[in-house]
Amino acid sequence: MPKPFAFVRVASVRARTTVFATAVVAVALVITGLAVVLLLRTSLDRQSDLQAEVTAREVASELAAGVPYAQLDVPDGDEHPVQVVDSSGRVVAAGEDLSAISGVDSPAVKPISPPANPTASPSPQDDDDDDRDEDTPQRGEVSGDVRRSTGSATVDGETADYRFASIEVTTPSGETLTVHAGTALATARQAVGTVTQAMLVGLPLLLAVVAGVTWLVTRRALRPVAAIRTELAEITASSDLTRRVPVPASRDEVAGLATATNETLAALERSVERQRGFVADASHELRNPIASLRTELEVAAAHPELLDLDGLTTEVVRLQHLAADLLLLARLDAGEQSVRPKPVALADLLREEVERRESADRLPIGIEIKAAPQVLGSRDRLARALGNLLDNAQRHASSQVNVTLWEDGDQWVVMDITDDGPGVPPDDRERIFERFVRLDDARSRDEGGAGLGLAIARDLLRVQGGTLTVEAAPGGGALFRMRLPLRNARTEDHGRA
Template identity: 45%
Template structure:
């Protein structure tokens, strides 16, 4: 099946299409301009002939009214003049003018006088090649002066001008189309440079950037935007590689522990306490399960790109109470009703992760407070975190030295999940000194 003209047109290069459109637009503009020019030129020349002819007619009328008119009438530019008396006879005329038949009959003369304009008249019946422009003026005692002038020169001038435009316009369109081809090519050159730069970026040259043109135009903005995108992709790839590396490192420890316990049990079955072995393997398996759940939660957050899985009204007071009730050492100091928009399961995970950290490090008490403005605080009386580390602990797989030394410590993903989830809900989270201990402060915007 043959391609349609539109499909073939779309496959043409952008440079060709822009040049073709520019050439067509120029051709149409020049055609309209040439038509208007010819019309204006013809009108102007005709008005000039009419004005000259009218001056001759008025001069002859003045002479006839004053009685100084001579016969034959002389004109310098070939204007034909007839003076017609009230009885319709031709009394005076220029040399060679018809003395028997007026250029216009009585009815046409009356119409011309009533309209006060010039008339086109064929000159062949009077032995004059080409059309004439006839002007009629009236004088005293009922006389009428007819003045006519051939307009063949106007037609010749218009023909010459038309030929010039007919030849010159296509040449001018071709010249401008060539100039447009060169200008569009130079304009698109930065885009070609962007394409070449993009082709050179591979998995072995991730840090390369696209060339940015000097001109502060749309191509410059496009190059800057693409470079920003490449930087974000590079950062995301780096974070993903770091996540995979850290996850592999975290997985090695429990897997190695499970393998070691099983190898020892199988190597010395007679002296092995299988219940103790099962408990150790179960503990390591639970660590693997928690790590897998945390990695899955982070993967879902990254996949959504900071967007919520569900955006519905959530009674934050109920979520906080349900989580806190699972911890016997925690108590609610304030729990004011507040409704936020988001995902109840994700918010429950936020509270759970913060409670796990507080309970793990607390020495005696954990206090939870929820205010009506959406501020949630969880305070423990543990050793706290140095100020210079309070922001760092929100990074993935980040654990402080004392956290690493605890067997029950996590993989360093809990606070990272908390921050990502709170940000997705439009809120903020930070840690501050509780003197003694540490306070986690979460602020979520209440639903309108």
């Protein structure tokens, strides 16, 4: 059984947008239409009341001036029926074709009967003016009050609805009369009906136009999104990360989405290339010690007297360290954070690391501690990073390595590690922190290692909120600067977060 159109592909943004826009326009049009009809009806009713009042006042003014009943300028026809009654409800004057009026705000109206002397003026009244009601106008005056009502009148044998205005008037002779004047409602109701029908016919047509235009405009607006989705699907299927999604010429949100998508693809491409290079370099670095071990073992198997246990042990230890470094880098790449940070005294950590190295046959290390700060982090990982930096400095120094610990303001603690070696060329000061990178004077396996020490040190410091840079030392050589946030500053940052 087919589903209704409104429920077809309800998950489509285009369908939801079209339905929502059409519904909003429909509600707005209905409210506007009702307001227009009400305003039109109110305006026509006011106009009818005004016309009826003007007609009633014209006749009342003539009566106030003493015009006889027979000479009153009473409108004929069915547009403005007029009837004049006295205080007892007797009709004393009316339009020529008017037969009866009902529904007006006055005493019951008796059938129309001409007065005994239609040409005579109203007879004087014996009532004293002081006995009149307060609302009754004085002699020769027209009341300022108007009573409005909706009723019907029979004119020339046809009954229709009218809007009546009733005004009291006192003749110069003292007789109080009521003038009823009406305005036909047929024209006003016909106008309101015509406008209502026009709206009922035009509303569905306008909604159809709105729905169609919204559907087309939304399709055009979402066309770049469809192109982006198609291209992403093809990139996923082909695994070709060099491709990019099309960026529309318009500077809108879709263009921003395409740009962000391309930036993500570029970052993903760099990450994949880095991972591929890492795997290739790791395979290369592992292949050498494994091949060396195999060779020595094969020689030992053929000639046991040539077995070099010390050499085998050295190769196994080197292979073990390389595997540990690769495992650590893999964990850092996977986003593994350090253990729960604890306060670490860098001065004590530096002294322990230097004392541990004094027993080895290495270049001496001079330390200068200008401050005794504490940082939050992992003591083991900070020791690993410091050890890698000291290893690198001792490997390249000519005679001396110096370490200075100091505070930079109230936010950072800085540790400078300098050597008197050849230094690092400016073009290589970022490249040496890449993995498996060894400069020309450190490419030998014994001296240069695997090229992972500096990369591991920077990654370990970065995970703990620090940085690692290299520059030229003041007296020549290289200066590696390690910066870490102070414990208090880091606590304040977490508190603000």
